[in-house]
Amino acid sequence: MNNQICQCVFYGLLAMLCCGCEFPADTTFKDGIIYCSEGNPDSFNPQTTTNHVTLDASAHQIYDRLIEREPYTGNYLPGLALSWQLSDDKQTLDLTLRRDVAFHTTKYFMPSRPFNADDVLFTFNRWRLKTHAFYPVAESYPHMQSYQLRKVITDIKKLSEYKVRFTFAHSNHDFLSHLASDYMSILSAEYAKALEKLDAKTQIDKLPIGTGPYLLVDYIKDEYIRFKAHSDYWQGSSTLKNLVFDITPQSSRRLAKLVTGECDVVAHPAASEMALLQEKANIALQSKAAENTAFWAFNTNKPPFDQIQVRRALAMAIDRQSIYRSIFYGTAFPAESVVASSSWGHHSGLPKLEYNPEKAAKLLAQANIPQNFSLEIWSPHIERAYAPNSLKMAELIRSDLARVGIKSTIVSYEWSTLRRKLAEQDYDTVLMGWTADLPSPDNYLQPVFSCAAKEAGINYANWCQPEFDDLINSAMQAPQNEIAQGFYHQAQSLLRQEMPVMPIAHSMSFLAKRRHVINVKFVPFSAISFKNAEKY
Amino acid sequence: MYIYLLRRLNLLVTTLFVISVFSFSLGHLFPGDPVVNFSGQQSLTFEEYDVLEKKLALDKPYMVQYFAYLERMIEGDFGFSFSSERHISDEFLRVFPATIELSVYAILVALCIGLPLGLLAGLKKNKVVDKVIFSLSTIANSVPIFWIGLLLILLFSLNLGWLPISGRLNLLYEIPAHTGFVFIDIALSDIDNKPAVYQNAFLHLILPTITLATLPTTLLIGMMRSSVISVMNSQFIKAARTKGLSYYQLIRRHVVKNAILPILPQFGLLFNTLMTSAMITEFIFSWPGVGYWLIEAIYQRDYPVIQTALLIVSAFMVFLNVLLDIIHSLLNPIVRKDIHG
Numbered sequence: 116m117n118n119q120i121c122q123c124v125f126y127g128l129l130a131m132l133c134c135g136c137e138f139p140a141d142t143t144f145k146d147g148i149i150y151c152s153e154g155n156p157d158s159f160n161p162q163t164t165t166n167h168v169t170l171d172a173s174a175h176q177i178y179d180r181l182i183e184r185e186p187y188t189g190n191y192l193p194g195l196a197l198s199w200q201l202s203d204d205k206q207t208l209d210l211t212l213r214r215d216v217a218f219h220t221t222k223y224f225m226p227s228r229p230f231n232a233d234d235v236l237f238t239f240n241r242w243r244l245k246t247h248a249f250y251p252v253a254e255s256y257p258h259m260q261s262y263q264l265r266k267v268i269t270d271i272k273k274l275s276e277y278k279v280r281f282t283f284a285h286s287n288h289d290f291l292s293h294l295a296s297d298y299m300s301i302l303s304a305e306y307a308k309a310l311e312k313l314d315a316k317t318q319i320d321k322l323p324i325g326t327g328p329y330l331l332v333d334y335i336k337d338e339y340i341r342f343k344a345h346s347d348y349w350q351g352s353s354t355l356k357n358l359v360f361d362i363t364p365q366s367s368r369r370l371a372k373l374v375t376g377e378c379d380v381v382a383h384p385a386a387s388e389m390a391l392l393q394e395k396a397n398i399a400l401q402s403k404a405a406e407n408t409a410f411w412a413f414n415t416n417k418p419p420f421d422q423i424q425v426r427r428a429l430a431m432a433i434d435r436q437s438i439y440r441s442i443f444y445g446t447a448f449p450a451e452s453v454v455a456s457s458s459w460g461h462h463s464g465l466p467k468l469e470y471n472p473e474k475a476a477k478l479l480a481q482a483n484i485p486q487n488f489s490l491e492i493w494s495p496h497i498e499r500a501y502a503p504n505s506l507k508m509a510e511l512i513r514s515d516l517a518r519v520g521i522k523s524t525i526v527s528y529e530w531s532t533l534r535r536k537l538a539e540q541d542y543d544t545v546l547m548g549w550t551a552d553l554p555s556p557d558n559y560l561q562p563v564f565s566c567a568a569k570e571a572g573i574n575y576a577n578w579c580q581p582e583f584d585d586l587i588n589s590a591m592q593a594p595q596n597e598i599a600q601g602f603y604h605q606a607q608s609l610l611r612q613e614m615p616v617m618p619i620a621h622s623m624s625f626l627a628k629r630r631h632v633i634n635v636k637f638v639p640f641s642a643i644s645f646k647n648a649e650k651y
Numbered sequence: 652m653y654i655y656l657l658r659r660l661n662l663l664v665t666t667l668f669v670i671s672v673f674s675f676s677l678g679h680l681f682p683g684d685p686v687v688n689f690s691g692q693q694s695l696t697f698e699e700y701d702v703l704e705k706k707l708a709l710d711k712p713y714m715v716q717y718f719a720y721l722e723r724m725i726e727g728d729f730g731f732s733f734s735s736e737r738h739i740s741d742e743f744l745r746v747f748p749a750t751i752e753l754s755v756y757a758i759l760v761a762l763c764i765g766l767p768l769g770l771l772a773g774l775k776k777n778k779v780v781d782k783v784i785f786s787l788s789t790i791a792n793s794v795p796i797f798w799i800g801l802l803l804i805l806l807f808s809l810n811l812g813w814l815p816i817s818g819r820l821n822l823l824y825e826i827p828a829h830t831g832f833v834f835i836d837i838a839l840s841d842i843d844n845k846p847a848v849y850q851n852a853f854l855h856l857i858l859p860t861i862t863l864a865t866l867p868t869t870l871l872i873g874m875m876r877s878s879v880i881s882v883m884n885s886q887f888i889k890a891a892r893t894k895g896l897s898y899y900q901l902i903r904r905h906v907v908k909n910a911i912l913p914i915l916p917q918f919g920l921l922f923n924t925l926m927t928s929a930m931i932t933e934f935i936f937s938w939p940g941v942g943y944w945l946i947e948a949i950y951q952r953d954y955p956v957i958q959t960a961l962l963i964v965s966a967f968m969v970f971l972n973v974l975l976d977i978i979h980s981l982l983n984p985i986v987r988k989d990i991h992g
Contacts, residue, residue, distance in 0.1 A: 141847045148824040155734070254694070332825070335745075336735040337938050337947045339822050360820040368817070375808045377815050496950060529951040531734065533691075536952075621902070 139430040139486035147357030148632060148648055151378035154530045155362060155566055157337050161297050162242055162321035165547040165573050166560065167499070167550055167642065168530060170297050170361060171382070172340055175644030177219075178300030181235070181351075182208060186638035189554055191291055195230060195301055195326065201216045203562050205286035210235075212277040217347035218303045219330035223322050226305055230326055232273040237304035239271050249307060252316050258298040258552075260571035261562040271624070280405035287590065294556065295348050297642050301326060321622045326352050328646040354649050364529070373398060373627055379650065380628040380635055382643075383498040386444040392627055398610050399630050405621035406639045408453045408559065409501035409548040411492075411512065412575040416540060419484060423613055428478035429544075430617035434470050438511055443622055444503050450618035452607045453549070453559050457621075459596060459602035460556020465611055469617075476519040489522035493537070493545040497530040501548035501625030508619075509546055538572050547575045547616075552626075552640050556603050560587050564615065576615035655980060667966055674962040675720045681954040684707055689720070691731030691739065691955035726919045731957040734951045739959050742944065749819065750830025750940035754929055756854040756856060757863035765868040769875025770907065776880055784872065793867035796928050800862040800935040807858060817937035820852050859936040866928050867921050874917055878910040885909075915979045926968055951986075 127340050159177060164170070181196040189198075216230035242247045242256040261267065267290070271284040273579035283290065283608040293299060306324040310316050323331055327348065329342035340360040344353040361378060363369045366385040372378040374395070384392060384400070392398050413420040413429070420426060439447060448456060451465045479488075494509040495502070502508060509525045517524045528536060537545060546584040551558045562568050565587065583606055590602035608617075627636045631651050634643035680690045687693055687705050695703065704710050708719035723729070729739035772784040791799075808816045819833050820826060826833070826840045826848070833852045842848060881908065882888060891905055930942025937943065941964060948956035 141844050143823050144821070144845075223860070335939075337943070338818075341822070341825065359824070361818075361822055363817075363937070371804065371809060375812060375814075375816055377817060377821070426760055528945075529734075532951045532953075628975055640943055 119578075127375070134334050134442075136361070143406070145381055145637075145650060146355055147431070148355055148379045148645060148650055149359045149361050149377065150643075150645070151372055151381040152340075153362075153366075153382045154364055154650070155461060155498075156334075156340070157531045158253075158320040158381075159331060159334075160302070161300050161324040161450065161642075162238075162256055162259070162302075165257045165533065165552075166487040166496075166531070167519060170552075170642035171323060173323060173325075174297035174300055174642040175327065175568045175646060176342055176358065177323050177327045177331060178302075179216075179327050180295060180297075180299050180301065180565050181212075183511070184292070184295040184554075184640070186636075187642055190362050191295060194295075195235075196298065201291075206283050206426045208244070208281040208290060210279045210281070212279065213349065216326050216349045217345075218306070218326055219324050219345055220333075220347075221322075221324065221330055224303075224306050224309065224324050226303065226306060226324070228306060230301070230303075231247075231276050233304040234301055236271055237307055238272055238299075238302045239268070239429045241299065241302070241307075241344050243268060243271075248311060249316060249319065253320060254570050257380065257568070257571040257573045258364065258562060261565060262293070262407050262575060263567050264293065274315055275468075285592075295551055296640075298552070313611075319469050319494035320607050329358050332613045350646070353646065355645070360643050364497060366394070366503070367402075373629065376629065379632045380626060382626065382629040383503065384625050385498070386442070386446045386503045386622075388445065389446065391624070394486055395563070397630050399628055401626040401628065401635070401637045402637050403464060403500075403624045403626075403637055404457050405448055406455055406457060407499075407501040407548060407550040408450055408455060408621055409499075409539045409546070409619040410450070410453060410506075411502065411544050413614075414540065414544065414577055416577040417543060418483065419488075420543065422482055424478055425484060426614040426617075428475045428482065428522075429516070430614055431469055431471050431478070432521075433473035433515045433617065435468065435619060436470070437515075438619060439510055441511065442508055443620060446625075447620040447622035450620050451611075453563065453610060453618050454556050454557065454607060455551065457620045458554075458556045459558065460559075460600060461608040462604040464604070465607065472515070472518050474528070476493075479519060484521075486520055487522060488520075489524065490516075490543040491524050493526045493528065493533065493542050495530050495533045499548055501620065503621050504548050511530070512546075537575060540577060547577055554640055555591075556599075557587050557591055558608055560603070560610075561591075563627060564610065578613070578615035580609070604640070653662060659973050659976055663969060666969045670962060670965050671724065671968070672717070673722060674958055675717050677954075677961070679959045680721070681958070683954065689730060689956045691733055692738075693733060694987065702900065724962065725976050726790050730955045732948075733953040734956075735949075739956055740955070743959065744830065744942070745831060745965060746939055746941050749833075749938060750929055750933065750942065752832050752864060753859055753932070753938060753940060754858075754925055756860045757867065757925065757929075760780075760860055760864040761867035761871055761921075764864070764929045765871025766875055766911070768868075769872040770879055770902070770910070772911070773876040773879025773883065774906075775900070776883075781876075785876065788869040788872040791876070792919065796862060796863075796866060797931050797935055799865055800858070800932060803858050803862060804935075814858050815855050816858065819855050819938065820848070823856075828846040859938055862935070863925070863928055863932045866924050870917075870924065871914075875910060878914050880911075882906050882910045896946065897969060898907050912982065915975050916976060920982045922971050922975070923968060926964065 152171060154168040157166055158169060159171050159173040161174045177500050180194045182199065183192045184195045188472060195213050195216060197423040198211045212232060218226040220226060240247050242259050244250060266596055267283055267287060268281055272280045275281055305323045307319055308317050313379045321413050328345055328348050330339040330345050333348065334340045334344050339362060342358040345354055362371065366383060369378060369381040370384055370388055373381045392400060410554065413426050415421050426518050435449060439449060450463050452462045453469060492509045494513060495507040506527055513523045513525060529590060549563050562573060564574060564578060565584050567575035569577055571581045586606040588601050590599040593599035593602060628635060633649050636645040637648065671745050679685050686707065686709055688701060689707050690703050698844065708716050726739050732739055732742055733736065735742065768784050772781040775781045804816050807814045826836050826842065827837055829839050837845060837848050837852060888905060891901055930945065932938065933940045933942035934946050941960060945960040
């Protein structure tokens with residue numbers, strides 16, 4: 116009797132294990148892609164953040180922009196706007212909008228009309244007008260605030276159902292590049308109105324409605340984000356049915372999942388494991404030029420980091436060579452300036468940053484820094500393109516600092532927590548970086564070091580120097596790139612002089628995927644896009 | 652019997668009191684404002700803050716605050732998570748079934764493997780079989796569980812490619828969570844191709860279950876072995892033997908039951924190790940349970956979640972231990988006598 120039960124259980128288990136081969140073909144795996152992403156998005160609205168995790172999860176999945184930029188040529192292509200006309204004095208921009216573009220139909224919203232001029236007005240007025248009902252819903256609009264776009268646009272007018280006119284305060288040729296950036300994703304005005312009636316305005320950034328190729332189904336923090344293909348997408352529905360972001364903060368775990376096939380695409384494969392990946396036949400790497408800068412930012416609001424001499428001495432104490440060797444494994448270029456060397460605004464004439472611990476110790480003593488002075492190094496618990504291993508970088512910096520008699524403590528935070536804590540401005544130093552999202556060189560300067568950026572909370576050195584702001588404003592208004600270049604060079608020399616941050620590296624960024632996944636768009640100045648992705 | 656129950660309940664209440672006081676004081680000890688820490692709401696206007704402070708009784712003396720806190724805990728109002736901004740009680744109900752599910756499977760595996768092996772080792776005391784079983788279990792017992800987990804991943808997932816390493820189900824399968832127990836949810840869902848989904852869930856279960864079951868199995872083997880040895884040496888076994896019972900009958904009728912009874916109270920110990928190992932296992936295999944939730948909350952400095960998770964998990968452990976004690980005393984009258992004694 117007992118024996119029979121045992122046999123039953125045994126064969127039952129055996130059957131469970133083995134019957135895989137007899138199932139009817141399961142198309143679930145063919146119709147969907149799992150992307151192992153590196154962290155939790157803080158919302159699903161690119162307007163409200165400069166966090167690339169959020170941009171990756173929203174900008175090109177959920178939304179579309181009025182115009183799109185060709186990644187390599189820099190030409191503009193029609194998006195939700197069919198055509199655009201910049202007036203001769205460059206003070207007005209007329210856009211003709213595309214018809215019959217459907218918004219997402221989801222569990223939480225049923226659109227009754229297609230995209231039109233009202234949506235454009237809502238999208239821009241939401242962050243532009245402080246009196247707008249949805250303005251206070253988000254804490255800040257960092258990109259727009261750091262570029263002061265509110266002052267650039269004086270008016271947006273609806274000329275007809277499908278025509279919109281932007282009016283600028285002064286002649287502006289750079290605005291198209293903003294329009295094509297991830298931050299200018301188009302929201303639904305009808306959805307906003309519905310939320311206002313329900314008194315649930317905050318929902319607009321958490322449960323998004325857009326016109327993009329995928330719609331949000333479900334988001335569980337630390338676990339996954341589930342998207343479904345938008346069946347009425349104006350460019351034709353995706354060949355995929357499902358797209359899932361599997362949130363996996365550890366890069367070793369992401370890599371393991373790629374090998375076992377649990378992920379089809381992974382973000383930021385670790386530089387140390389690149390060689391291993393290249394050996395695997397079924398795995399391919401995609402790379403993107405080094406349009407980013409990793410830096411060590413000093414909180415210039417807090418003594419003694421408000422003294423230039425201290426900041427320079429600390430930078431002098433760090434051996435950057437050992438960082439390149441043990442963290443980037445040859446996938447990065449040393450950074451002498453914060454503007455990446457691939458940009459035309461890069462100042463190549465800056466001397467190399469000096470590494471000289473003895474001199475650093477002397478400078479610190481001159482600045483009356485006591486022996487056994489201690490500081491905190493905050494480090495994000497996430498891999499970014501510019502920082503494949505922030506914690507290890509912090510440890511190297513700590514040992515370098517110990518050599519000049521400075522004690523340091525490393526504080527590691529999860530990414531969105533770190534950003535929240537940084538907003539409180541009570542820190543010493545932080546390992547940060549910037550990935551460019553516009554091709555213009557001022558994108559390395561304006562959103563990172565300007566006074567406006569400090570107000571928007573993305574200037575992690577809390578450094579504000581009117582002289583610097585004047586230089587980049589002059590550069591942006593310069594009629595020719597050659598003249599602008601001069602201003603950019605001066606601005607970079609000023610940064611070197613003042614050293615609010617110590618630039619560390621410009622790093623290549625990578626995406627690893629299984630070979631049967633193709634057409635994942637992974638290009639500079641843009642978040643990842645699965646719009647045309649296919650699996651075979 | 653009633654006195655015994657009363658004593659156990661007394662123990663329960665005292666321990667819960669200490670735990671709740673600790674958890675309550677965490678709200679004040681964590682950095683930041685107590686109102687924010689207790690409520691979990693970070694962006695408050697001044698008016699909202701005042702209302703909330705009154706509601707949570709945080710403007711009153713500590714004693715009053717504590718009782719207000721206790722009342723909220725009993726009602727299941729734990730506030731909001733900092734990072735997800737959802738109700739902590741909802742989050743907990745989402746992750747808790749996953750932990751229970753994994754623990755139950757691990758316990759079942761441990762019982763199915765540990766008890767028979769322990770019995771065998773005890774019966775064949777000091778023979779080769781016993782030595783092999785005993786030394787294997789000692790090795791397994793002394794190896795850290797995270798290392799076993801990683802080793803299993805390396806072998807079965809990365810090298811052989813047989814088993815997945817994370818989660819409960821491939822994420823492309825969209826199974827709505829009704830109960831939180833994967834197999835029940837699959838049964839309730841209206842997805843096509845259910846056998847494939849079941850198989851996928853089963854494959855996901857193998858490595859975490861083995862990892863989690865290792866420690867309890869070795870403990871069970873040890874307990875069962877020594878218990879069997881002591882039973883085998885007792886007078887009534889000798890008597891039964893002289894009566895002419897066959898070896899097989901002897902074991903079935905007398906040894907198994909009498910050997911299991913004395914180790915029942917130690918099951919509490921088993922649950923304790925199980926719970927701590929479950930947290931580590933969940934983290935290794937990204938199993939979305941309480942442990943994974945708590946560890947992520949620590950990374951994210953999500954104070955309300957840390958506070959609540961500690962409170963609930965420890966209260967749950969205390970309940971379970973007391974419950975096992977009571978069940979044991981109902982089944983085994985000798986214990987009650989001892990305590991009266």
